[in-house]
Amino acid sequence: MFARVAFDLPVPTEFTYAVPERLRASVQLGQRVRVPFRTTTRIGYLVAFEDTSELPRIKDIASILDPDPLLPAELMQLARWISGYYCCSLGEVIQAMLPGGVRKSRPKVRCAVIVEGATIESLSKRAKRAAELWEELQGYRKPPVVARLLAETGISRAALQTLVKAGMVRIEEHDADEQFATATAATGETPPELEPQQSAVLDAIYPDIEAKIFRTHLLLGVTGSGKTEVYLRAIDKTVRDGRQAIVLVPEIALTPQTVRRFRARFDRVAVLHSAQSESERRRAWTRIRRGEADVVIGPRSAIFAPVPHLGLVVVDEEHENSFKQETTPRYHARDVALVRAKAVHCPVLLGSATPSLESYSNALRGRYVLHRLPHRVGKLPMPPVELVDMSGEPGRLFSPRLRVAVQHAIDAGGQVILFLNRRGFATLVLCGRCKHMLSCPHCSSTLVFHKGRRRAACHLCGHETPLPDRCPECHQAALKQVGSGTEKVLEEAERAWPRVTYVRVDSDTARGDQIEEALDQFRNGAARILVGTQMVAKGHHFPNVTLVGIVNADTALHLPDFRANERTFSLIAQVAGRAGRSERGGRVIVQTYNPGHYAVALAAQHDFEKFARAELEERELLGLPPLRRCALLVVSGEDQALAKTQMQRVADSVRRHSNTTLVEVRGPAKAPLERLRGRWRFMVLMLSTSASALAEACAIARGTKVTRKIDLVVDMDPAAAL
Numbered sequence: 001m002f003a004r005v006a007f008d009l010p011v012p013t014e015f016t017y018a019v020p021e022r023l024r025a026s027v028q029l030g031q032r033v034r035v036p037f038r039t040t041t042r043i044g045y046l047v048a049f050e051d052t053s054e055l056p057r058i059k060d061i062a063s064i065l066d067p068d069p070l071l072p073a074e075l076m077q078l079a080r081w082i083s084g085y086y087c088c089s090l091g092e093v094i095q096a097m098l099p100g101g102v103r104k105s106r107p108k109v110r111c112a113v114i115v116e117g118a119t120i121e122s123l124s125k126r127a128k129r130a131a132e133l134w135e136e137l138q139g140y141r142k143p144p145v146v147a148r149l150l151a152e153t154g155i156s157r158a159a160l161q162t163l164v165k166a167g168m169v170r171i172e173e174h175d176a177d178e179q180f181a182t183a184t185a186a187t188g189e190t191p192p193e194l195e196p197q198q199s200a201v202l203d204a205i206y207p208d209i210e211a212k213i214f215r216t217h218l219l220l221g222v223t224g225s226g227k228t229e230v231y232l233r234a235i236d237k238t239v240r241d242g243r244q245a246i247v248l249v250p251e252i253a254l255t256p257q258t259v260r261r262f263r264a265r266f267d268r269v270a271v272l273h274s275a276q277s278e279s280e281r282r283r284a285w286t287r288i289r290r291g292e293a294d295v296v297i298g299p300r301s302a303i304f305a306p307v308p309h310l311g312l313v314v315v316d317e318e319h320e321n322s323f324k325q326e327t328t329p330r331y332h333a334r335d336v337a338l339v340r341a342k343a344v345h346c347p348v349l350l351g352s353a354t355p356s357l358e359s360y361s362n363a364l365r366g367r368y369v370l371h372r373l374p375h376r377v378g379k380l381p382m383p384p385v386e387l388v389d390m391s392g393e394p395g396r397l398f399s400p401r402l403r404v405a406v407q408h409a410i411d412a413g414g415q416v417i418l419f420l421n422r423r424g425f426a427t428l429v430l431c432g433r434c435k436h437m438l439s440c441p442h443c444s445s446t447l448v449f450h451k452g453r454r455r456a457a458c459h460l461c462g463h464e465t466p467l468p469d470r471c472p473e474c475h476q477a478a479l480k481q482v483g484s485g486t487e488k489v490l491e492e493a494e495r496a497w498p499r500v501t502y503v504r505v506d507s508d509t510a511r512g513d514q515i516e517e518a519l520d521q522f523r524n525g526a527a528r529i530l531v532g533t534q535m536v537a538k539g540h541h542f543p544n545v546t547l548v549g550i551v552n553a554d555t556a557l558h559l560p561d562f563r564a565n566e567r568t569f570s571l572i573a574q575v576a577g578r579a580g581r582s583e584r585g586g587r588v589i590v591q592t593y594n595p596g597h598y599a600v601a602l603a604a605q606h607d608f609e610k611f612a613r614a615e616l617e618e619r620e621l622l623g624l625p626p627l628r629r630c631a632l633l634v635v636s637g638e639d640q641a642l643a644k645t646q647m648q649r650v651a652d653s654v655r656r657h658s659n660t661t662l663v664e665v666r667g668p669a670k671a672p673l674e675r676l677r678g679r680w681r682f683m684v685l686m687l688s689t690s691a692s693a694l695a696e697a698c699a700i701a702r703g704t705k706v707t708r709k710i711d712l713v714v715d716m717d718p719a720a721a722l
C-alpha cells in the first residue's frame, strides 16, 4: 500500500511513501502525516492511495497526525480542481483551505467535574471554603473550566484541592472548543410580504433548491431592490429542506449590520472573517463541520466551509474584486463556488446591481438564468443623477452646483455623503520650480501627502517620509501639493459648512470595529456629512441620505487596466445607490471631466445593461475577457535586466511549446506597475477561447526554469492586469 503526499510547497508534484503495516488500519485521505524528506522530516497532506509503485526505494510514512481527515472528500476533490486550474500545488491549496487554528492540535482545558453520588457529608466540618465552593459548583450546568470557576467564585485553589482529596470533585481535561460552543438563536423577525418581482425570482429558484439541481441564477437588481430578501428566502428554503447555505460577501461588506440581518432570521449562523482569532475560527469551523451551522457567512475563503450538505451558495456583490485572492492559490471564490456547487448538485445565486461582465455575458449566452429586479422596494424611485462637467471648474473641489445642493440637503434636515475614492490629502507633491515629484524609492509610484500625519506615503508598499521643506532635487523651491483625497475633501467641507458634524471613513481613519462605529455615528444622525472612499459605497442602508456627491468620478477611468470602464461604472452606480432610500427622496451629483464617456453617462442613467452591451462589444474588438479567457504571467526580480531576460525565456518557451493557434501570447512588456517593493516587473498576457489550451500554456510557463532570484507568478483570470 502506497500513499501520495502533498506539501505546502510551490512544487507541482506529490511524493510517494509506503504505508507501513502498523498504520494501515488508520490512514485516511485528508489526514496530515509526518514523513522523511531529504535529510529531515516534513508534515504533508495525504492526498491519494496507490496499490503499486514503480519507484525504487520508497520511504515509509513515519506517523499520522490527525485521527480524522481534516478535509472531507468533497473538499479534497475541490482542492484538486483548484490546483489544476489556478496552477499551484495541491498542498498549497489545502493549506489555504484550512483556517490556521485547525492545522494546530486542539487545545485542552481543565474542568472541575462533580463525582457522581458525592455529598457534602464527605467533607470535614472545618473546611468552610471548600463547602462554599461545593455549593457554587452546583450552580453550573456544565463542568466549569477550573480557572474560570476560581475567578468567578473568588475561592482559592486549596479549597478545590480539598474537594478533590475528599473524592467529591474530579479534574478532567476537556476539549476547549466544546466549552465555548454556543448556539445562537434567531432574534426573531417577521419577514416582509414579498413584492411580485421578488416572488418571481424565488419561484424559479425554489425548485432547484428542492430537487438539488446545479444551476446558476444571476440576480441583476438595482440598489435597494430587495436582493438580500431574496437571498434570505432562498436560504430559508434550503435550511427547511435540511441542507446548509454558504453566503459569500465582499470583505468590506461583512459588517455587523449584514450579520444582524441573517441572525434575525436563522438560528444557527456561523460567521467567518479575517479579524477572528485562530481559536474563534477553529471553533466556527468545528461547528460547521459537525453540521451545527445552517448558514455560513464570510468572505471568499468561506467557500471552503466544510458544511456536510451544501444546498445553496449565495454570492452577494458578485462583481467585487475581493473575491479573487491575490496570493497563491489565486482563486476566484465565485468561480470556485460554481465548481463546488456542480459537484454536490446545488444551485448558486449570484447577485449584484452591476454584475461582472463575465457573469452577465454568461447570462446572455444562456449559461446562467438571468433575473431582473428593475425597481426599488416600495415603489421608491431611483435617485436622479446630475453630471457636472468639471473642465469648466479648473482647480475646484466642489462645483457651485454641488455646494448649493449640500446646503439645501442640510437645511432640509437630510444627510450627505461626499465620496472620493482616494485617501490622503494631496495625490502629488512636486517642486514648484523643477517639477520634481516625490516618488517612492521602492515602487514606480508617486507619494501621497497625508496632512494628519504630516508625511508623504506610498500607497503600494507603505513607505513613508516626512515632507521636506525644500525640493530634495534642486534645493531651490518649496514643494507644492496637487490633487485631492478624502482628507482635503473633509477640510474644504468643514470650511464651507462649519456648523455641521462630520465623519470620515477610509482605511486611514478606521480599521475593523472602528469603521462600524463611524458608520453607526452617521446612521444614528450624530454626523450629518460622511466623507469616504469605496468603504462607504457598498451595501449600506442610510435612509436619511438625500444627497450623494461624487467629488471625482474619474479616479479609475484612466488606470492601465482593461476593466477601467467597468470599475468606473460600478463605483458610480454603487455610490449613487446610497441616495434616496426613503420617502424623503434623494439626488446624486457626479463631478467628472468626462461627462460624455459611456461608462459615466450610462451610470448616471442607471442603465447597466446598455453599458454592459457596449463594453462587451469593445472587449470583443480587443479580444479581451470575457470573450476570451486570460492568464497573466508576471516575472519580478531586484535585477531589472535579469527579470527582463527571464520573462523573455518564459515567453519563448510558451510560444514554442503551446498551441499558438489557440492561445495568443502578448508580450513580454513592462508591467504597468514596473517596480513594486523594490522588484522590477515584466509581464506576458495569454488569451484564449479554450480553457484547456490556456491551462496547458500556463503549465508550460510554470514548468520553465527561471533563476532563483526571480519570481514567476501565473495568474489565471486575473482581477487586474497590473
Ligand code: ADP
Binding pocket: 192, 193, 194, 195, 198, 221, 222, 223, 224, 225, 226, 227, 228, 229, 230, 377, 541
Ligand atoms: P438590496 O440588497 O437589493 O440593496 P435590500 O434587500 O437591502 O436591497 O432591500 C432594501 C430595503 O428594503 C431593506 O431595508 C429591506 O429590509 C427592505 N425590503 C426588502 N424586501 C422587502 C419587501 N418585500 N417588503 C418590504 N420591505 C422590503
Ligand code: ZN
Binding pocket: 440, 441, 442, 443, 445, 458, 459, 460, 461, 462, 463, 677
Ligand atoms: Zn512604494
